[in-house]
Amino acid sequence: xxxxxxxxxxxxxxxxxxxxxxxxxxxxxxxxxxxxxxxxxxxxxxxxxxxxxx
Numbered sequence: 001x002x003x004x005x006x007x008x009x010x011x012x013x014x015x016x017x018x019x020x021x022x023x024x025x026x027x028x029x030x031x032x033x034x035x036x037x038x039x040x041x042x043x044x045x046x047x048x049x050x051x052x053x054x
Contacts, residue, residue: 009041 012018013036015029026032037045 004040008038009044010035010037012036 013020013027013030013034016022016027016034018034020027020030020032020034022028027034030036
């Protein structure tokens with residue numbers, strides 16, 4: 001059994017350094033979240049959206 005860590009799913013936004021804002025505006029790279037989903041994180045998001053949006 002594999003354990004998935006948060007680092008496997010997301011990384012701190014390199015544009016805003018994890019703050020979510022640049023010059024008091026939402027960071028365009030991470031949409032103000034401060035993090036960006038990795039490829040594995042995006043795959044999980046897509047899976048959940050597909051199965052929960054019914």
